[in-house]
Amino acid sequence: xxxxxxxxxxxxxxxxxxxxxxxxxxxxxxxxxxxxxxxxxxxxxxxxxxxxxxxxxxxxxxxxxxxxxxxxxxxxxxxxxxxxxxxxxxxxxxxxxxxxxxxxxxxxxxxxxxxxxxxxxxxxxxxxxxxxxxxxxxxxxxxxxxxxxxxxxxxxxxxxxxxxxxxxxxxxxxxxxxxxxxxxxxxxxxxxxxxxxxxxxxxxxxxxxxxxxxxxxxxxxxxxxxxxxxxxxxxxxxxxxxxxxxxxxxxxxxxxxxxxxxxxxxxxxxxxxxxxxxxxxxxxxxxxxxxxxxxxxxxxxxxxxxxxxxxxxxxxxxxxxxxxxxxxxxxxxxxxxxxxxxxxxxxxxxxxxxxxxxxxxxxxxxxxxxxxxxxxxxxxxxxxxxxxxxxxxxxxxxxxxxxxxxxxxxxxxxxxxxxxxxxxxxxxxxxxxxxxxxxxxxxxxxxxxxxxxxxxxxxxxxxxxxxxxxxxxxxxxxxxxxxxxxxxxxxxxxxxxxxxxxxxxxxxxxxxxxxxxxxxxxxxxxxxxxxxxxxxxxxxxxxxxxxxxxxxxxxxxxxxxxxxxxxxxxxxxxxxxxxxxxxxxxxxxxxxxxxxxxxxxxxxxxxxxxxx
Amino acid sequence: xxxxxxxxxxxxxxxxxxxxxxxxxxxxxxxxxxxxxxxxxxxxxxxxxxxxxxxxxxxxxxxxxxxxxxxxxxxxxxxxxxxx
Numbered sequence: 001x002x003x004x005x006x007x008x009x010x011x012x013x014x015x016x017x018x019x020x021x022x023x024x025x026x027x028x029x030x031x032x033x034x035x036x037x038x039x040x041x042x043x044x045x046x047x048x049x050x051x052x053x054x055x056x057x058x059x060x061x062x063x064x065x066x067x068x069x070x071x072x073x074x075x076x077x078x079x080x081x082x083x084x085x086x087x088x089x090x091x092x093x094x095x096x097x098x099x100x101x102x103x104x105x106x107x108x109x110x111x112x113x114x115x116x117x118x119x120x121x122x123x124x125x126x127x128x129x130x131x132x133x134x135x136x137x138x139x140x141x142x143x144x145x146x147x148x149x150x151x152x153x154x155x156x157x158x159x160x161x162x163x164x165x166x167x168x169x170x171x172x173x174x175x176x177x178x179x180x181x182x183x184x185x186x187x188x189x190x191x192x193x194x195x196x197x198x199x200x201x202x203x204x205x206x207x208x209x210x211x212x213x214x215x216x217x218x219x220x221x222x223x224x225x226x227x228x229x230x231x232x233x234x235x236x237x238x239x240x241x242x243x244x245x246x247x248x249x250x251x252x253x254x255x256x257x258x259x260x261x262x263x264x265x266x267x268x269x270x271x272x273x274x275x276x277x278x279x280x281x282x283x284x285x286x287x288x289x290x291x292x293x294x295x296x297x298x299x300x301x302x303x304x305x306x307x308x309x310x311x312x313x314x315x316x317x318x319x320x321x322x323x324x325x326x327x328x329x330x331x332x333x334x335x336x337x338x339x340x341x342x343x344x345x346x347x348x349x350x351x352x353x354x355x356x357x358x359x360x361x362x363x364x365x366x367x368x369x370x371x372x373x374x375x376x377x378x379x380x381x382x383x384x385x386x387x388x389x390x391x392x393x394x395x396x397x398x399x400x401x402x403x404x405x406x407x408x409x410x411x412x413x414x415x416x417x418x419x420x421x422x423x424x425x426x427x428x429x430x431x432x433x434x435x436x437x438x439x440x441x442x443x444x445x446x447x448x449x450x451x452x453x454x455x456x457x458x459x460x461x462x463x464x465x466x467x468x469x470x471x472x473x474x475x476x477x478x479x480x481x482x483x484x485x486x487x488x489x490x491x492x493x494x495x496x497x498x499x500x501x502x503x504x505x506x507x508x509x510x511x512x513x514x515x516x517x518x519x520x521x522x523x524x525x526x527x528x529x530x531x532x533x534x535x536x537x538x539x540x541x542x543x544x545x546x547x548x549x550x551x552x553x554x555x556x557x558x559x560x561x562x563x564x565x566x567x568x569x570x571x572x573x574x575x576x577x578x579x580x581x582x583x584x585x586x587x588x589x590x591x592x593x594x595x596x597x598x599x600x601x602x603x604x605x606x607x608x609x610x611x612x
Numbered sequence: 613x614x615x616x617x618x619x620x621x622x623x624x625x626x627x628x629x630x631x632x633x634x635x636x637x638x639x640x641x642x643x644x645x646x647x648x649x650x651x652x653x654x655x656x657x658x659x660x661x662x663x664x665x666x667x668x669x670x671x672x673x674x675x676x677x678x679x680x681x682x683x684x685x686x687x688x689x690x691x692x693x694x695x696x
Contacts, residue, residue, distance in 0.1 A: 311672050425647065
């Protein structure tokens with residue numbers, strides 16, 4: 001289907017563009033990356049008409065790019081992009097409640113001479129704010145069709161599809177020039193907006209009321225901090241039941257294989273290799289989904305921009321700006337979307353700094369590690385204030401990551417990424433009730449990525465590790481567990497020399513190697529190593545109690561500390577290489593984090609050993 | 613126009629709660645002014661300093677027409693406001 005027509009969906013940030021794109025394409029969208037570039041390419045066929053391909057271009061305020069993101073939008077629309085073909089038509093999304101501002105971009109786009117359809121979006125909000133717009137007159141003034149839509153309620157979509165289809169079949173659209181400078185276009189946009197607006201409106205009352213509380217000098221920071229704290233408690237509390245169910249299912253499968261296979265190499269492969277490895281990672285899907293749910297929820301309501309506003313001063317103190325807060329918060333879910341989100345930062349040095357510290361934000365892949373170790377070593381008690389001690393320790397680990405990240409940023413900005421930093425300028429969008437569709441699509445994508453990893457990288461590492469742990473077999477009359485004689489035991493033995501000062505035994509040292517593939521693999525590797533090394537009772541008791549009896553508390557604390565800084569997973573290294581355009585920065589990142597991790601673990605282990 | 617000059621202030625110097633009309637942009641940094649225009653600042657629009665950061669009062673959140681924009685006081689000082 002190379003004859004398909006390409007339609008670019010464009011608009012200012014916060015115009016509801018993504019919601020409209022989701023409504024028009026459904027779940028059949030593809031997310032890819034422009035090769036060599038740092039920007040995600042989101043595209044999908046139009047519902048009911050697969051011959052029309054929609055591409056969701058990054059939100060932009062004008063055709064003068066201010067960030068790598070906006071540069072793609074600009075290049076694609078002007079037909080100068082290296083890979084993307086020039087679109088056959090533009091679908092420009094405009095916020096009906098903010099017409100004058102959004103029309104300025106429309107006016108600029110009209111100069112390109114591409115067939116165009118304007119979606120006058122969020123007309124329901126406009127009505128609620130008592131804004132009345134004459135969309136027919138607007139269409140006349142702009143010389144292109146204007147369709148009223150409510151993306152989140154799928155209103156106006158049929159008319160919009162028809163209009164796009166008609167626009168594509170009349171490719172000879174006359175360009176219309178409204179002026180060359182931004183000032184001129186601003187005037188024109190204001191004039192048109194004033195002419196087509198029948199009543200002015202009263203503004204968004206809810207936003208004003210909410211902001212008075214959420215940006216209040218005292219309440220604002222308290223609410224932000226409480227929100228973050230609640231999210232981390234929720235990740236624990238809500239995930240408990242589904243996690244237990246998944247654990248039971250894995251155990252049931254292992255029992256089932258044992259009952260039909262009666263020992264042998266195949267049973268070991270299935271139970272100790274595949275199920276012990278993949279199973280111990282799959283269990284964390286509920287936690288990851290809950291964390292992403294919370295982040296997508298905050299994004300979808302418009303609160304995220306407020307968080308950036310509240311955090312700007314703090315970020316400024318380490319040489320960054322409030323915008324860096326959003327990629328860093330995403331990094332709590334996974335460093336990869338976080339590092340990619342950093343491309344919204346215009347300043348190159350600021351962007352690089354943000355990328356370099358993003359892995360210090362505790363990503364969800366480290367949750368499995370924290371969860372298991374905390375469950376094994378921290379008593380499940382309630383302390384003052386009704387908070388669980390385990391949740392509190394988890395919060396402290398997250399906090400340690402944040403503090404380390406800020407300190408690292410401050411040092412980096414004064415040394416390797418020195419340079420003038422960018423100012424903070426951000427639109428605070430109107431609050432909206434969360435868009436469930438947006439959240440569900442986001443969750444679906446994350447779950448998909450996670451399960452794919454579990455089915456590929458994690459499965460393969462689990463199998464390789466299982467084989468390495470089994471061969472070579474132990475000699476006759478061996479006194480230590482068989483695994484100590486295997487490749488894993490041998491490699492672990494080498495690494496143990498390096499890691500003994502920070503309290504790691506050979507089992508941990510060996511597990512860190514496959515842990516490079518993906519951090520959560522470290523836990524599945526421990527599962528594999530101990531299940532092959534241990535007795536039957538130990539396997540049945542599960543990894544938590546195995547670790548509890550096998551490790552000292554200083555070792556456990558040192559292991560937790562290691563994962564605050566944790567050497568990066570391969571995917572993070574790969575994405576950093578792509579985003580920074582070479583090996584220099586990923587190598588720098590891995591080195592500085594490894595050194596940081598080692599020093600911190602040494603300190604924690606030696607102190608804890610001396611005190612306990 | 614000089615009659616007005618005593619009521620014209622720089623946006624970045626104003627306290628929270630002040631409102632007025634956007635009177636003009638400073639010409640010393642045309643690139644930053646373009647960026648301010650892109651964000652939605654334009655002559656004649658109603659301006660209100662709605663919020664300021666709990667930490668040191670910088671950045672500020674400003675209502676411009678029907679939008680709210682957060683920016684630092686240094687850049688806000690490129691905007692001259694006629695206080696009403």
